[in-house]
Amino acid sequence: MFEWSDTDLMVRDAVRQFIDKEIRPHLDELETGALSPYPIARKLFSQFGLDVMAAESVKSMLERERAKQAGEAAAENGDGAGGFGAGGAQASMMAVVVSELSGVSIGLLSTASVSIGLGAATIMSRGTLAQKERWLPDLMTLKKIAAWAITEPDSGSDAFGGMKTSVKRDGEDYILNGQKTFITNGPYADVLVVYAKLDEGDAAVDKRNRPVLIFVLDAGMPGLTQGKPFKKMGMMSSPTGELFFDNVRLTPDRLLGENPHRSGGDGRDSARDNFAAERIGIAMMALGIINECHRLCVDYAKTRTLWGKNIGQFQLIQLKLAKMEIARMNVQNMVFQTIERQQAGKPLTLAEASAIKLYSSEAATDVAMDAVQLFGGNGYMAEYRVEQLARDAKSLMIYAGSNEVQVTHIAKGLLS
Ligand SMILES: Cc1cc2nc3c(=O)[nH]c(=O)nc-3n(C[C@H](O)[C@H](O)[C@H](O)COP(=O)(O)OP(=O)(O)OC[C@H]3O[C@@H](n4cnc5c(N)ncnc54)[C@H](O)[C@@H]3O)c2cc1C
Numbered sequence: 001m002f003e004w005s006d007t008d009l010m011v012r013d014a015v016r017q018f019i020d021k022e023i024r025p026h027l028d029e030l031e032t033g034a035l036s037p038y039p040i041a042r043k044l045f046s047q048f049g050l051d052v053m054a055a056e057s058v059k060s061m062l063e064r065e066r067a068k069q070a071g072e073a074a075a076e077n078g079d080g081a082g083g084f085g086a087g088g089a090q091a092s093m094m095a096v097v098v099s100e101l102s103g104v105s106i107g108l109l110s111t112a113s114v115s116i117g118l119g120a121a122t123i124m125s126r127g128t129l130a131q132k133e134r135w136l137p138d139l140m141t142l143k144k145i146a147a148w149a150i151t152e153p154d155s156g157s158d159a160f161g162g163m164k165t166s167v168k169r170d171g172e173d174y175i176l177n178g179q180k181t182f183i184t185n186g187p188y189a190d191v192l193v194v195y196a197k198l199d200e201g202d203a204a205v206d207k208r209n210r211p212v213l214i215f216v217l218d219a220g221m222p223g224l225t226q227g228k229p230f231k232k233m234g235m236m237s238s239p240t241g242e243l244f245f246d247n248v249r250l251t252p253d254r255l256l257g258e259n260p261h262r263s264g265g266d267g268r269d270s271a272r273d274n275f276a277a278e279r280i281g282i283a284m285m286a287l288g289i290i291n292e293c294h295r296l297c298v299d300y301a302k303t304r305t306l307w308g309k310n311i312g313q314f315q316l317i318q319l320k321l322a323k324m325e326i327a328r329m330n331v332q333n334m335v336f337q338t339i340e341r342q343q344a345g346k347p348l349t350l351a352e353a354s355a356i357k358l359y360s361s362e363a364a365t366d367v368a369m370d371a372v373q374l375f376g377g378n379g380y381m382a383e384y385r386v387e388q389l390a391r392d393a394k395s396l397m398i399y400a401g402s403n404e405v406q407v408t409h410i411a412k413g414l415l416s
Helices: 006-032 038-047 050-069 088-126 129-140 267-303 315-343 350-374 376-380 386-395 403-415
Strands: 146-149 166-170 173-184 191-198 212-218 224-226 240-250
Touching: 006 038, 006 088, 038 050, 038 088, 050 129, 088 129, 088 146, 088 173, 088 191, 088 212, 088 267, 088 315, 088 386, 129 191, 146 173, 173 191, 173 212, 191 240, 212 240, 212 267, 267 315, 267 350, 267 386, 315 350, 350 376, 350 386, 350 403, 376 386
Parallel strands: 146 191, 166 191
Antiparallel strands: 166 173, 173 240, 191 212, 224 240
């Protein structure tokens, strides 16, 4: 694959029209948090028929699972991801949608992608049929919003070893205590997928190695507090906040995945399953930011006139444009390679996804900072939007595993 297909380009144009009509006019309100991102995300879903597609996909997935449970032969034609994690043409269309939205509001995109790609996807991959029936129809259609909570104040990169949020058994139930932080959608999520350590009171078991369980909580449960959105450097349209658990009683039907007492299953595997997909998503987001900076800068270089010439005539400006073009080509090629590998049934390894995440997030941040510089004083003003892109781009180097942690994963892949 060396270029987008005609269908991809049609999707891109339709998304651009939506962005121009429904997002750009509201960017200032979204960026101050005055406007909620969720109604716009839902509108995007309904306008492109994604809600109907998702509802149908969830329905047929549930029917297949019911048939399987009833002992009937299951039809093997499903993608198992509600139509969103699939390979084939869908993968490239998804890349187009993700990159186009990222060039205008990465925050808006994250609210929906965390809800579906991490929250709902975890229930999809680890849940029982009853759990899928209970939560997925509303989550996959964005009627309800999910959060996916691992990070804690004392355990960011050391997410599992340092995890302090814990559950203790109380008869059949579990009692949850602790705290999470930096959680996308945390302040407003209807459904919360929460990772916690199992505390059996056995001092002989090293706290770092205790099993990690995953629970699904609903907003409003006694003992659960969803903090207010943090003020952030960028991604303002994505509400990020803390969660507090004070003796939250969880019935067993809220535990996702295998019971570690019976099978040795562990929530660490579930989170790791998400890591590669999340990192590939970062490359698509980086591409969107690079494309938008590239477009704005080429335009500005042609129109801003100094000393009787447009600034595009100056070699130091040309150097910035050339570097942006190289970054655009590299990151786009990485996205193309990812799509091809997915289509060929040979997905990227975690080390490869980490390398792509690291490179593309740094490239997007460099390009966006150069864009601010190229615009001069205008670049520092919110009106010209490149300052927002620079603030947004920086986030890509921190979440989905900080870039320093990506280095460790790349090296592990090389040295293993
Ligand atoms: C906008 C945003 C949204 C987020 N959304 C979510 C979410 O929805 N759910 C969720 O669970 N989390 C979320 N996070 C949290 C995110 O995953 C963490 O911020 C990230 O994993 C880094 O953890 P930390 O912030 O605690 O940094 P720390 O782990 O404290 O790291 C501090 C510094 O040390 C470096 N470092 C750490 N380990 C090593 C090492 N071994 N070698 C070298 N350097 C190292 C880091 O790279 C960093 O530079 C979000 C974060 C942001 C910024």
